[in-house]
Amino acid sequence: MGQAHLFPKVIDLRTLERKKAIWGFIFTMPAIIFFAIFSFYPMANAFWTSFFRKELLSLKAPRFVGLNNYLYLLRSESFWNSIKATAIFAFGTFVPMVLFSLSFAALILTRKRFQKFLQMAYYSPAVLSSVVAAAIWLLIFDPRGLSNQFLNFLFNTKGIDYRWLSNENMLRLATIIVYFWKYVGYFTIIFVAGMASIPKSIHEAATIDGANRWQDFWHITLPLIRPTTLLVSVMSMIQCLRTFSTQYLFVQGGAPIKPIDVITLSIYNTAIRDRQIGRASAMSVILFLIIMSFSYLQIRISKTENITY
């Protein structure tokens, strides 16, 4: 009798699970379709196109060239310059971005007042469109702009042109500053959320055990926010490798292209200016592989168990 009573319940649960799964699938379908159309299809298409020689304006059928586009790129001086420009920009931005966003988050959480205001203030540049941000900074870096005036005031000099847009290293630094300014607040907020999720009792226990603030941060906060640090480092690295609008606008504004010819800008010029969509697709595939490998490497290095409280 007891068993007979139990079976319908098991069947009920199975039906319920199946129903839930079906509804879950139905609810995620729009996202899957959206991803398939707008992300997966273009990715697959770019991969396919990278094996063809295709002139963007030509109505002739694209010609299959196998790996020729990739071989051309590996031999191309300009492509290696793009790899170098991307590497300099990515590491020059990524390292300070992670360190400063972590520090800013810690700083915000130690404030008793104005926490919300500081979060908003740090986050606000992220709301601006990248094009607008680059355009504003272009005015600031103009030889007659605020950046030269500020440095001349700071170093008590007169009329020194620090050549933000013309000296190779200064130009690289200028693009790094724009990107850092725009995204540091965004990652700060992610760190704030990560740090705020650590139960207060753990910090209190550490304080009772005699830990000072620095020890608390180093031995409690930092290990417990490792998943957040991983997220921020992967996200910021991907962001840095995909940078485009700052470099594009700076070049439009008269800056020399070579020091800041990042891969994305090179892809754009190959496709739009040179009309070589096959070659541009090959560059996109290479960039995709670079991003994938860095993300994989970061995840492997920071591999950690789930943290539960």
Place this chain on the structure above:
Amino acid sequence: MRWMTWFVMFWLAVIVCAAQIEITIWTHEDPNRTPLEERYIQEFQKMYPNVKITRVTYPSAKIREVVLTAFAARKGPDIFNMEIQDAYPYIVNERVAPVNLSVLGLKTFDELKSLYVEGALDAVTYQGKIYGLPLELTNWCIFINKKYFREVGLDPEKDYPKTWEEMVQISEKLVIREGQIIKRRGFDFRYPYYLTFLLPMVEQLGGALFSDDGKTAIVNDEAWLKVLRFMKDWGPNGRNLGSPTYTAARKEFNKDNNTVAMCLSGLYQIDRIKAENPNFYNSKEWMVVPFPVFKDAVKDVRCNYYGHYYMVNAESSKEKQEWAWRFINYILSHPEDYLLNVGLIQPKRSLIESDTFKNYPYAKVFLQDMERAHIVPLHPKGPQFEQLIKEAVESVMLTTTTPEEALRILKKKANELLKEE
């Protein structure tokens, strides 16, 4: 009965809408041209109520990528215009339709050519057919702010720069610097249009972009080197007279705000001064002089001219193509309006020979320069060649690259590009 009336009216509306032909035109922004062409659209739509014209404008720097991506997706506009060096690949790739002669009431392409000044349609002539009608042919001359000349003791009417060497000397007198920062430029070039203004400088010294047989790029090292050295000397690594990183000189010129004394621009600049700064325009404190030549020039070549031609999408339906040419013909049948309101020269014989043109301020200066100039080089890879020259010039002006090294790289890349399939 009432229901029936509504039913009939509804279907009538559907039929009328279905019969309406919609023509889309994409063109570059020009604040003075917009009201004029909007008026022509109204007039045309009144004459032909079954035609609806939609005019969309894009910034000059943006239009080439917008049109290219649209054509790549086979969704191009019915009518468009771009600088001819950017539009030329559309002709070569058969993406635009030849001019519909019957719509224009003509029988042959030669008859069409005879309406325009010699060579005006050469850029759009391909395999015996003509693929566009000119909205404008533009060359650049030097605009001068007379006030600043007098301020440094120069007589603008006599002392204006005739050679590039004089341009350097006069700019040195006019420039105002605070330390290394330029507060007022004497003159500055029109970066990054190197095929338009820099190539003639090279040609003046005997150089060329392509050899006569078209098999070699960057001809005559000495000429190229001299121009690269000149540009290095001009930039912040040399005499510090100007740089691509400053705001475009032609934009600053109109403001008359003591930031630039001379700039390089087309006849249309006059109407832009008039629109943006009427006080400066009316003060008559500006003038236009010819494009300079080097002292030891071997060829008297002036600034290259370029053209904007209205073209029709070859993939639009035959009916749309016919209406598109009819509309283009209508708007271009007012060359005097374009000259007087926008400062654009449509190279029609009727305009060039008219008193309106002859009496237009400085039209003679531009015309005389144009007679000693040629159109920007047209090549399917033209924009890539321009980019390579940009890299070379800006590397010597803004980085530590020597002119010799920049020329070596330019020659290597340009010849590789030329040999590429």
